[in-house]
Amino acid sequence: MPEHLLLDSLNQQQRVALENIDAPVLVLAGAGSGKTQLVTYKYAYLYSSDKKKYGTIMAVTFNNKAAIEMKERITYLLSEDLNNTWIGTFYTLCNRILRQENNLIGLKGDYVIYDVDDQCRLIRHILNDMKIYEALYRGIASKINCFKSTLLSPDDLISSSNNFDFDEKLLKVYVRYQDEMKRSNALDFDDLIIYTINLFLQHPQVLQRYQEQLSYILVDEFQDTSFAQYHFLKLLGCAKRTILVAGDDDQSIYKMRGAENENVLNRFETDFPSTKIINLKQNYRSTENILRVSHSVISQNKCRTPKELWTNRGIGEKVCHYWFMTEEEEAKYVAKNIKDLYLKGSYSYDDIAILYRVNLQSRVIEEALKNERIPFKIIGSACFYQKKEIKDLVAYLKLIVNKDDNVSLRRIINQPPRGIGINTLIKVENEAKREGISLYKTIQQMTQSKGLTGAVKEKLNGLIISLEEISSHEINTLTDAIKLIGSYIGYIETLDECSLNNISELMYSHGKTPLDVFLDTVSLTTLNDDLVTRGYVSLTNLHNVKGLEFAVVFITGLEDGLLPYFKAIDTSEDLNEERRLFYMGMTRAKDILFMTGAKKRRLYAKFQDQEPSRFLKDIPKDCCFWVEKKAVPPSPTSKLQIDKTIPMELPYNTGCRVKHPKWGIGVIRDCYGEENDIKVTVNFPNVGIKRLALKYANLERI
Ligand code: ATP
Numbered sequence: 001m002p003e004h005l006l007l008d009s010l011n012q013q014q015r016v017a018l019e020n021i022d023a024p025v026l027v028l029a030g031a032g033s034g035k036t037q038l039v040t041y042k043y044a045y046l047y048s049s050d051k052k053k054y055g056t057i058m059a060v061t062f063n064n065k066a067a068i069e070m071k072e073r074i075t076y077l078l079s080e081d082l083n084n085t086w087i088g089t090f091y092t093l094c095n096r097i098l099r100q101e102n103n104l105i106g107l108k109g110d111y112v113i114y115d116v117d118d119q120c121r122l123i124r125h126i127l128n129d130m131k132i133y134e135a136l137y138r139g140i141a142s143k144i145n146c147f148k149s150t151l152l153s154p155d156d157l158i159s160s161s162n163n164f165d166f167d168e169k170l171l172k173v174y175v176r177y178q179d180e181m182k183r184s185n186a187l188d189f190d191d192l193i194i195y196t197i198n199l200f201l202q203h204p205q206v207l208q209r210y211q212e213q214l215s216y217i218l219v220d221e222f223q224d225t226s227f228a229q230y231h232f233l234k235l236l237g238c239a240k241r242t243i244l245v246a247g248d249d250d251q252s253i254y255k256m257r258g259a260e261n262e263n264v265l266n267r268f269e270t271d272f273p274s275t276k277i278i279n280l281k282q283n284y285r286s287t288e289n290i291l292r293v294s295h296s297v298i299s300q301n302k303c304r305t306p307k308e309l310w311t312n313r314g315i316g317e318k319v320c321h322y323w324f325m326t327e328e329e330e331a332k333y334v335a336k337n338i339k340d341l342y343l344k345g346s347y348s349y350d351d352i353a354i355l356y357r358v359n360l361q362s363r364v365i366e367e368a369l370k371n372e373r374i375p376f377k378i379i380g381s382a383c384f385y386q387k388k389e390i391k392d393l394v395a396y397l398k399l400i401v402n403k404d405d406n407v408s409l410r411r412i413i414n415q416p417p418r419g420i421g422i423n424t425l426i427k428v429e430n431e432a433k434r435e436g437i438s439l440y441k442t443i444q445q446m447t448q449s450k451g452l453t454g455a456v457k458e459k460l461n462g463l464i465i466s467l468e469e470i471s472s473h474e475i476n477t478l479t480d481a482i483k484l485i486g487s488y489i490g491y492i493e494t495l496d497e498c499s500l501n502n503i504s505e506l507m508y509s510h511g512k513t514p515l516d517v518f519l520d521t522v523s524l525t526t527l528n529d530d531l532v533t534r535g536y537v538s539l540t541n542l543h544n545v546k547g548l549e550f551a552v553v554f555i556t557g558l559e560d561g562l563l564p565y566f567k568a569i570d571t572s573e574d575l576n577e578e579r580r581l582f583y584m585g586m587t588r589a590k591d592i593l594f595m596t597g598a599k600k601r602r603l604y605a606k607f608q609d610q611e612p613s614r615f616l617k618d619i620p621k622d623c624c625f626w627v628e629k630k631a632v633p634p635s636p637t638s639k640l641q642i643d644k645t646i647p648m649e650l651p652y653n654t655g656c657r658v659k660h661p662k663w664g665i666g667v668i669r670d671c672y673g674e675e676n677d678i679k680v681t682v683n684f685p686n687v688g689i690k691r692l693a694l695k696y697a698n699l700e701r702i
C-alpha cells in the first residue's frame with residue numbers, strides 16, 4: 001500500500017503519531033482506539049518510506065500470536081514478504097541477540113530455555129529437596145519471577161535485606177534456583193532479558209552496534225512491560241530516541257508477572273525527555289452503550305490517566321446483566337443465547353467469546369455448550385506443546401543439544417520405564433550436588449566407578465550410550481532428531497495411537513525446521529499463544545483476551561470472590577488491577593456485551609453462596625439491562641421434582657417475532673417468570689429493548 005493510502009486509513013491523531021519520527025512518542029490511549037493499528041501501520045510506513053534509512057525496525061508485542069498477526073498484517077499492507085524481521089516478543093528478540101553474542105558473557109551457545117512448566121518442575125524439586133511444602137511451588141515461582149523482572153538478584157536481596165520484606169526460606173530457594181539453572185545451562189524467560197541487559201552494560205560497543213542496527217523501535221501493550229523489559233528498551237532506545245510506545249494504563253493486568261504501570265505513567269517521559277504524548281480518542285470497536293458501561297467501572301480507579309472515548313458506531317444494544325440461582329442455569333442461559341444468536345444468522349460462532357476469571361469456571365459452561373451442540377475451543381488451556389508425549393520428546397531433544405539440562409534428564413530418566421528406582425535417583429542427585437556437576441555427568445562418572453550394582457549400572461549406562469550415539473550423528477532438522485530417538489530410545493513405540501498422531505503432526509508441521517530453531521520456538525510458546533479458531537466459540541480466561549475483539553462477549557461469574565478474585569484483593573492496588581481486568585474484558589466486545597453471575601457456585605470442592613460483584617454497583621442503572629432470574633419453586637406433588645427446578649413451558653422462545661400496538665414489530669430476547677407473572681424482553685428496532693409484563697403487554701405473535 002503506498003504511503004499516502006497508509007496515512008489515509010488513519011485518523012488525525014494516529015497520523016501525527018505515525019509521522020513524528022524524530023522525537024520519542026508515547027501513545028497513551030484507551031481500549032479499541034487503534035494503538036495496535038497505529039503500531040502496525042507505522043512499521044509499514046517506515047519500511048516503505050525509506051527502506052535504507054529504516055532498514056531494521058524492531059516491533060515488540062506481548063505474545064507470539066500477536067507478533068505473527070502483526071507480521072501478517074504488515075505483509076498484507078506492503079504486499080511484500082518480510083524475511084528476517086525483528087517483530088517478536090521481548091523474549092524472542094532477546095534470545096535472538098543472546099544466541100548471537102552468548103560467548104561475550106560466558107554463556108554457552110547450547111543453552112536451553114525453560115518454560116513455565118520446566119521452571120515449576122525445578123522449583124518443586126528444590127522444595128522437595130529442602131523439605132519445604134512442595135505445594136507452594138506456584139507462589140514461589142511467581143515471587144522469583146517478580147524479583148527477576150525487577151532485576152533483583154539474590155545478592156541484591158541479601159545486601160539490602162533491611163529494605164525488602166521477604167522471608168529467608170524464599171531467598172534460599174531463589175539462591176538454589178539460580179545455581180540449578182546455571183548447572184543445567186538453562187535460562188528462564190526473565191533470564192533472557194537480564195542476560196541481554198548485562199551484555200549491553202558490559203559491552204557498550206555491542207549495545208552501540210544494536211542501537212545502530214535497529215533504527216526504530218515500536219512497542220505495543222507497553223503498560224504490561226516489566227522493569228527489566230523497560231530497561232532493555234531504554235538501553236536500546238536512548239541513543240537515537242527513535243521509539244514509539246503504545247499502551248493503556250487502564251489495561252495493565254500483569255502486576256503478578258512484574259508489569260509496572262509506572263513505565264507508561266511516568267518513567268518513559270522522564271527517561272525520554274521531550275516525548276510527544278498522543279491520546280487517541282475515537283474508539284472504533286464498541287458501541288456507545290459498551291463504552292459507557294466500561295467507562296463507568298474503570299473511572300472508579302484512582303491514579304489513572306483520565307480518558308474519554310467516543311465512538312460513531314451508534315448507541316447499540318444495552319449491556320445486559322443476568323443473575324441466576326445456580327452456575328448451571330447461568331451456563332445454560334449462555335449456551336442457549338449463543339445458539340439463538342447463531343440460528344438467527346446474526347453471528348457466526350467465532351464472533352462470540354465466553355470469558356471467565358479462573359479456568360475452573362469453564363467446566364459447567366463446556367457441559368452446557370455440548371448439550372446445545374455448539375462447537376467451542378478453549379484458548380490457553382494445555383496447548384499442543386504441553387501434551388505429555390510432546391513434552392517428553394522435547395526433553396530428549398533438549399538433552400541431545402545440552403547434556404547438562406537436569407530438568408529434562410529428570411523427566412525422561414524413567415520415560416519409558418527403565419526400572420531405575422528411587423534409591424538410585426537419590427544417590428545420583430546427592431552425588432551431583434556434592435560434585436556440583438550435572439546429573440548427566442554424574443551418571444557418566446558413576447557408571448565408570450564401583451558405587452553401583454551391576455543391574456542398575458547397566459540401565460544407566462544404556463541411557464548414556466543411547467544419548468551419546470544420537471549426538472554422534474549429524475542432526476540438522478527436527479525430523480533427523482526424532483528418527484534417531486526412534487532408533488536408539490525405545491520411547492516412541494510405547495506410545496498409544498493418539499500420542500503417535502501428535503508426534504506425526506509435529507513432524508508434519510516442523511519436520512524441516514533446524515533442531516535449535518525448533519527448540520527455541522517450542523520453549524518460547526506460551527499458553528496464550530493459542531489462536532482463535534474459525535467456526536468455534538472461544539472460551540478463555542480474562543487474561544488471555546488482551547488485544548482481541550469479538551462481536552459478542554459474555555463475561556461470566558461476575559461475583560464477589562471471582563471478579564474481583566478473592567486471592568487478588570489484599571490491597572487497594574490489587575483491587576484496581578481486578579477492575580482493570582474487568583474493564584479490559586468488557587472492552588473486547590464490539591456489539592453485544594452480556595454479564596452474568598450466579599448465587600450458588602461450586603468453588604474449590606464446596607458450594608458457596610455468592611454475591612454480585614462489587615464492580616456492578618459502579619454501573620449507572622440506566623446503562624444496563626438488569627435481570628434477576630428467580631428459582632422456579634419445586635412442585636409439592638412430585639417427589640422427583642424436589643431437587644430439580646423444571647421450568648414451565650413459556651409462551652415465547654427467544655427469536656419469536658411479535659407486534660406491539662405502539663412500538664410495532666419486535667423480536668423476543670427473553671421470556672421468563674412464573675405462571676401469573678411472566679416477563680418478556682423484546683427488542684423493538686425503532687425503540688430499543690423493552691422489558692414487559694406479558695399480561696399487560698398486548699403482544700401479538702406474528
Ligand atoms: P486495545 O486497547 O484493545 O489493544 P487498540 O487501541 O490496540 O485496542 P486496535 O485493535 O488497533 O485498538 O483497533 C480497534 C479496532 O479499530 C480494530 O478493528 C481496528 O481495525 C479498528 N481501527 C483502528 N484504527 C482505525 C481507523 N483509523 N479507522 C478505522 N478503523 C480503525
Ligand code: MG
Nearest residue numbers: 035036037547
Ligand atoms: Mg491493541
